[in-house]
Amino acid sequence: MSSKFFTNTGGNTLFKKFEGIIKAMKPAAFKAVSAYFRSSGYFKMREMLKEVEEVKILVGINVDTLIADAQKRGILYFKNSDKTKQEFEKWFIEDVKEAQYSKEVEESILQFIQDIVDKRIEVRVHNSQSIHAKFYIILPKEHSEYTDGWVVMGSSNLTEAGIGSKKAPNYELNIALKDFDDVEFAKKEFDKLWEDSDVLLPADVDGLIKKTYIGQAFTPFEIFIKLLIEYFGKNIDYDPNTVGDLPSTYKKLSYQIDAVNQGFEMLQKHNGFFLADVVGLGKTVIASMIAKRFCIANGFAQTKILVVTPPAVEKNWKQTFKLFRLDKNTKFITNGSLNKIVDEKDLDNYWEIDEYDLILVDEAHKYRNHRSQGFDYLQRICKTPRKAEGLIEGDKKKVILISATPLNNRPEDLYYQVQLFQDIRTSTLEKVNNLQNFFAPLIREYKDIMNTTTPDMGKVRNIYKQIREKVIAEITVRRTRKDLKKYPKYLDDLKDQGIIFPEIAPLQTVEYQFNIPLGRLFYDTIFNLTDDNKIGYYRYQAIRFLNKEIQEEYYEKAELVSQSLAGIMKTLMVKRLESSFVAFKKTLENLLKSTQRMIEMFENDRVYIAPDLNINTLYEKGFSEEEIEEIILQKNTKNARNNIFSTDDFDPVLLEGLKKDANSLKTLFEKWQKIKNDPKIDKLFSILNSTLLDKEKNPSQQLIIFTESNDTADYLTEKLSTKISPNKILKVSSENRSKIFDDIQANFDANYTKERKNDLQILITTDVLAEGINLHRANVLLNYDTPWNATKLMQRLGRINRIGSEAGIVYNFIFYPSAQGDEEIKLYKKAYIKLQGFHSAFGEDAQVFSKEELVEQFELFKEGGEGEEDKRLHYLRFIREFKDNNPKEFKRISNIPFKARTxxxxxxxSFDDVKNxxxxxxxxxxxxxxxxxxxxxxxxxxxxxxxxxxxxATVSEKxxxxxxxxxxxxxxxxxxxxxxxxxxxxxxxxxxxxxxxxxxxxxxxxxxxxxxxxxxxxxxxxxxxxxxxxxxxxxxxxxxxxxxxxxxxxxxxxxxxxxxxxxxxxxxxxxxxxxxxxxxxxxxxxxxxxxxxxxxxxx
Incomplete structure (x- = not known):
């Protein structure tokens, strides 16, 4: 005996059951009660019901929302026919919105409405909370105990999925009964429900179709406006109150409010973003405003903020947060102290790692090296879930990475920075779900390009373009100069503040000439310094030559550490040579003495080796480059932590290498001791008054000189004091920066609020002033030596290239030695290729460039930086202006239903790729x-x-x-x-x-x-x-x-x-x-x- 139960599996669907019954009995009536109904479900059955005289469909409307609405207004809910019909209207519009997108479905919806209008079917809606039943009655003309009738009931609604007419039906369980008493009982129940329901008259449904996309025609312009409305959403509404009250000294500027709204949206969607506004637009202020908005949204009492900052700008952050009244919600920590939070050993000054809600990281590019301890600490702080939710749901912390240069780091650097708030294989980005798969080929391609003799910058641009469009665009807030100048609201803000943008003159190279003997010595020295067969820097590779057993006991990755230190020294020596002959001679002498002392240790059978130097850790602790280089140079000093070994503990190759190095270094040292002239300082003197201090270019008569070497800074101070009064020259290094910081600001900061001074004309500084200070009373900057990477060059320029600069144009000069002949040029290129190979292999932060490459990198840096308009902003501006000028049209188009088309x-x-x-x-x-x-x-x-x-599209297009x-x-x-x-x-x-x-x-x-x-x-x-x-x-x-x-x-x-x-x-x-x-x-x-x-x- 077959079961009365059946499911939608194996083709035995409710649709098939209806088809079989109707074909066999030719019924006169079909009555349906469905808690959930789709017009497409009816359409699938329409053909089989065309001969049925009476078709009645009773739809159950969920009145929970109506009751809830009544309760909100403090009244009881009574059955209301108009309200019920409104709910049906909402249901119908939702049905059309969610229906399968096809011509057939659209025709079925139209036919369903037409059948009601033509009274071919009757539809009523029931608003009782208790109606959850789904049953279907099929009756002959005169139903009695002697005639067939059927009732089918169970879980199936009158939808395509419910009746099983689509490819992937729902799993449903139903029962088909034909006993007279069962059918009669169901018939009486249906009649009671039917009488108690609200009638949908043809007039009620006739206008429904016009409220859906099917019943409307749209112009291309309307579609375009709908696109902008849906894409920009809340960002269209400029609401200055989203950031609360600002300190009295700050205005609510439109470009900052927009940045706040955009950034806050990214925090919610992606858990983090890059704040990368152009230099001088107030990234610190914008970040503070976003932090305040976050506190408002999350609840001040529930919000804890961490600000990670370089030591040089910690004071500024604390002052700004105090003005914004965020200081009580915030802990401040410098780069080198993150272990205090991770280890939770300083809970008097910091909260526990899982208590922070929002993390701001200033100079975020410092965390691009994933192998560094600082990156590891910061990632754990950012990604350990927060234990207490505020009003903002979810246990993921929010992270703001503040950096002026996110677009122009190496792809690898950016890849790791993004991992501070994104999971690499399950990202939230729309274009790139798997960051690892996206970045890996680009990182490989970039390395291959940069390892060639002449890197193809066009290919590099293409790599940056892909990253910019598919990753950066979604997670970066950036306003450029063109943005501010083109958008009237932004321009008004700038005018109100009297803000003027300085123009950036092209990077200007200054070549100094060698005489023939000096030129040969210079390039021959570069060759010797970079060729392992000439100088191997064995003094810094000692642990590599220890016996294997001792290596494993004392030193991890001995070979890698040795090669890395030797490579750093190799780079340092070339940098010193290009910086100044004085700095080079001192460094060369130190290296020679250091090598000779180690040879003496071997002779005494007591070889001292200092503990491993972790260069990245020194950077993280805030050491400057010159301080780190000094530590490396003094690595041989004896101290209690040094390990002592005997000669027999080393491979004899080490001593041979040390002696070879000593001979080569001695030969070089003796040659350079004979050099007394300095064509580079002579060139500086020749252009000092005619170019660098030319009143037409340099109205303030102030000059900033950057050098990577403290020895060079001392030398320049001494030499320039013979041309200009020593009292007009100030030399800055890591040793005196803090002591004379106020003097620097008083003389060179155009935004200085205290009494200005005019005591100083020339500022000579190492890179300790490359960030965290304004020097824009000056408009001329000289790079006395090559910084070798565009990022550092831009950081230096950023000191004078700031809004509020007192001059209209800023000038950036860089010194280069001139190569007299083809042989020198070849030698120069070979040296740089070798150095580049080292940097690529060991993942060093500093990218090495030849003169031509650096200039090109500098120009590339400005692309996607200050020179390019954010086109999204163009469309945001357009839709805002449309809303302001056409509020009624804006509202009407906002209400255009989804699926609108034309x-x-x-x-x-003009785009061929969309034609046809x-x-x-x-x-x-x-x-x-x-x-x-x-x-x-x-x-x-x-x-x-x-x-x-x-x-x-235009308004007039049809x-x-x-x-x-x-x-x-x-x-x-x-x-x-x-x-x-x-x-x-x-x-x-x-x-x-x-x-x-x-x-x-x-x-x-x-x-x-x-x-x-x-x-x-x-x-x-x-x-x-x-x-x-x-x-x-x-x-x-x-x-x-x-x-x-x-x-x-x-x-x-x-x-x-x-x-x-x-x-x-x-x-x-x-x-x-x-x-x-x-x-x-x-x-x-x-x-x-x-x-x-x-x-x-x-x-």
Missing amino acids: ARKNENT GSIIFMKSPYKSEFYRVNGKEEIESIDFLEAAERFE GFEVPASHYKDVNLAQSKFENDTIQANIETVTPTDKADGNTMQAKKFLRDIKGTLNNEELKIACDQLIKLIDKGTFTNIPTDVKKIRQQLDKQKITFGNAQQLILNLANKYAVSSFDSIKNNKEKALDILPEIVITETFIK
Whole structure:
């Protein structure tokens, strides 16, 4: 006996059941009660119901919202026919919005409305809270106990998925009954509900279709405006009150308010962003305003802020936050002290690591090296979940990275900075779901380009372009000079403040000439300094030549450390040579003496080796370059921490190398001791008054001279004192910066609020003044030696290139030695290639450039920096002005329903890639996407700017009916959106770089460890670490696991030790605190994208 129950599986659907019953009995009536109804579900059945005389559909309307609304207004809810019909109207509009996008479905919706108007079917709505039943009655003309009748009931609603008429039906369980008593009972229940329901008259539904996209025609201009409204959202409304009250000394400037709103939105969407406004627009103030807005949104009492800052600008941050009344909510910490929070050993001055809600990182580019301890500390501070939510939901901290140069770091640098708030394999970015897969090939390509003899800067530009468009655009707030000048509101702000932008003159190189003997010695010296066969810097490679057993006991990565130190010394020597002959001679003499002393140690059989120097740690602690270089030069000094070895502990190759180095260095030293003339200082004297202090160029008659060497700074001070009164010259280094800071400001800062001074004319400084100070009373800057990377060059220029500069143009000069002949040029290039190879291999921060490359990098730096207008701002300005000038039209177009579309003539676009094709804008709660489908049905994801340019239209342009191809194009976009979402949630690690290998090995090791254990705590720790590795939450977990594995493989630790180290690692990264994190990406799989607007181009 067959069961009366059936499901929607195996083709045995409710649709098939209806079809069989109706075909067999030719009924006179079909009555349906459905808690949830779709017009497309009715349409699928329309054909089989065409001979049925009486079709009645009773729809259950959920009145919970009506009751809640009544309660809010303090009244009881009574049945209200008008309210019920309004709910039906909302339901119908939502039905159209969510229905499958096809011509057939649109016709079904139109037919459903027409059938009601023609009284072919009757539809009523029931507003009882208790109606959750779904049942269907099929009756003959005269139903009795002698005639067939059916009632089908169960879980199926009258929708495509419910009745099983679409490809992937819901799982439903229903029962079909035909006993007279069962059918009669159902019939009476239906009649009672029917009488108690509200009638939908033809007049009620006739206007419904006009409130959906199906019943309206749209012009291309309306579609364009709808695009801008949906894309910019709340940012269209300029609301100065979002930042609360400002200190009395600050105005609410429109460009700052916009930056605050944009940044706050990025914090909510991506948990972090780069604040990269052009120099002088007040990044500190904007960051403070965002922090205040965050406090308002999250609740002041619940908000704790951390500001990470270089020591030089800590005072300024504290003053600004005090003015904004944020100081009680904030802790300030300098770069080199992050361990105090991570180790939680200074809880009197800092909160615990999981208590912070918002983290601001000034000079964020200092954290581009993922191998440094500072990066590791900062990432853990930023990514350890916050334990107490405020009014802003979620346990992810919010991070603001403040840097003027995010677009122009190496791709690798940017990749790691983004990881301070993004997980690399599950990012929130719309264009790049897997940051590792995106960056790995670009990092490789960049390194390959920069390792060539003549780097192709066009290819470098293309790499930057990809990163800018697909990553940076979504997570960067930046206002450029062109933005401010083009936007009237911004321009008014600048005029009100009397702000003037200085222009930047092209980088000007000053070449100094050698005589022939000096030229040969100069380039021959460069060759010797950079050729390992000439000078190997063995003094700094001692640990590399220790016997293997001693290396393993005392020094980790001995070879890498040795080569890195030798490479730094090699670079330092060339830098000193280019800086000044005085600085070079001193450094050369120090290196010679240091090498000779080590040879003496070997002769005495007592060899002292200082502890490892961690260069990155010294940088993080705030040491300047000259201080670090001094430490390296004095590395041989004996102290209690030095390790003492005997001659036999070393490979004899070391002593041979030391002697060879000593001979080469001595020869060079003797040659340079004979050099008394200095063509570089002579060149400076020759241009000092005619160019650098020329009144036409330099109205203030002030000059800033930067050098990387403290010895050179001393030398310049001494020499220039013979040309200008010594009292007019001030020399600054790390030793005296703090003591004379007020004097520097009083003489060179145009924004100085106290009494100005005019005592000083020339400021000679090392890079201790390259950041954190204004020097813009001066407008001429001289780089006496080559900084070798564009970032440092721009940082120096940023001291005088500031809003409020007293001169109209700022000048930037750089000294270079002139190569007299082809041989010298070849030698020079070879030296730089070798140095570049070192920097690429060991991941040093400083990029090495030849003169030509540096100039080109400088120009590239300005692209995407100060010179380029943010085109998004152009469209934001346009929609704001449209709203201001046309408020009623703005409101009307705002209410245009989703799925609005139009067709346009090919002749009205200049873009060939959309002719006979379509543009589609779609979004879900988790991402927005724009697609371009060409006439060959080839689909491509495009960014907002590309889409906006193609959607852009004039008011007068007419729209046309969309062609049949339009539906194919839109469905193609829907499929791509859904597939992309699925792919983004498949956590894969593709073999693209070394980091992938570490990731796979780390996961395998943790799985292997877990498989051998009965310890539940350790099993959980392994699982949690693997999850964080899969997501790419913490950059260094795979490396940390690798170290444990290597120690175990070399039998340096026991298996029990390894287990404890894994537990320590889980504790280090606070893995247990990640249990509560909800992954929005997983939710995204269940949500279909909404079609916002579409456009198809036709002939």
